Amino acid sequence: MTIKNIMSRRSVRSYSGEPLNAEDLGKLRAFINEVNGTSGIFGNNVRLQYLENGEVEKLGTYGVIQGARAFIAAACKKGAYDMEDVGYQFEKLILFATGLDLATVCLGGTFSRGAFSKAMNLNEGEALPIVSPVGHEGGKKSLLGRFIKSNAGNRKPWGELFFDGDFNTPLAAGDEFTVALEAVRQAPSAINAQPWRIMKDGDSVFHFYSAGKTDMNRMDMGIALCHFEVAVAEKGIEGQFKVLERSNGGEFKYLVSWIKD
Template sequence: MKPVFPVEKTIRERTSVRSYEPRALSTKEKDLFHDFIKTLNNPFSVNVNFRLLESSDAWKGEKLGTYGVIKGARDFIGASAPDTDLALEALGYSLEHLVLYAVALGYGTCWLGGTFDRSAFSHAMDLKKGDLFPVITPLGYPADKKRPMESVMRWAAKSDQRKEWKELFFSENFSSPLSKSDAGDFAYALEMTRLAPSAVNKQPWRVVKCQNAFHFYKAKTLKEGKNSVDLQRVDVGIAACHFGLAAAEKNLPGGFKKLPVPNINTSSELIYLFSWVLNS
């Protein structure tokens, strides 16, 4: 299915909005998002659950909060999934599709993985036992004026910077960078992948073009806590969403599939996740 918005324009317009006008979405607007959510799917066949939440959805007398990171937002989107293979990647894929849809309509969003009241939001999400609930995003009207802290946060996170092609995309092995000319028609999809957002802008995805496939790997660039969710797997799902939407827009052949681990020499910091396999 082709995207319902211009992919490159929307991806380039997307930015993390942390300051919002203090007004809630109307019922009509919420219905618009509920309807779009019904159309969402992901290539990993994981049932990702979405819930539109209001900041007034109190728990133990306290409103849903983000420790001061987000100001003014009255509505949020939470996403959860059962703990199955590629669940986090699927969640990142589906939520980014929803985020881009919101951006195309003029709404503000901001991926949050660690700076929200997880206990309160989890209660409001009505999670099932074992569900993964790694991220939320505010959803609302961007404020005309940004707070000084917001500019500081963007600078600290290097939000406007992206890695170069030679650091992310490779040909046959991890020693040979993939050129845009060798990527052919898929250079556009890979460029959209390069522009994807990620936790503290670490861009943990690596892609190796090998014969009739593009193999997606996760590069460990953040320390993992004992009991924390691996947000970098969510990040690779976000990047895959950009690749998939761009490929669909250009009618490029193929689809995502998990294959046996490719016979490519890797370090212990690189973990194979899935591939885009060209149609034969």
């Protein structure tokens, strides 16, 4: 999980069908075990799993994904901040796969919940909000895949996402946190909605808010927290996430703050 992985990742919807080699598969499985042994920022245990198409009933993706043979998926017991923790833990795996030169795309809507739930042996009280193919890019792109793709790569400008002290003052880039905020800006989000809004407070505190309302937007927020954390850690800046007593900022819902040590 590196800044390079964050910057190079993009959604891939056409796969060559070539299986993962044994070495990559071994590394992926070991990483899944490692992440499954930890909990998310808000204390939820997310269950990540590697699944192969064919091992189980055909895993469906409604024609959006072509040629995928293997998937990664995340299940989580329903509870407070569950979706944020799913996004946070799942994105670690997405970035790890990117580091192995494997292609992925988060799917929160366009997959067959029935087939995946069965493959995951979903327990009572667990949700299965996100899956991703994992493999090598290749093959022919589906029309739908091409259409969705044409919308990717665009990100909102800094001034719409990052603020200084209040939501009327856009944050200027240029300090030690610029890379971490850019890592958030480059994060994937459902329908590329980019619901993250971050307010800098003094020199060393960042408050994370969401402009989104859906469960998918809550996963988007968790993904952004993962990117921020990976980037600050790589820059050698230490700090922690903490939920503070803060009110919402108009239509932006407060989630959590990051405080430098």
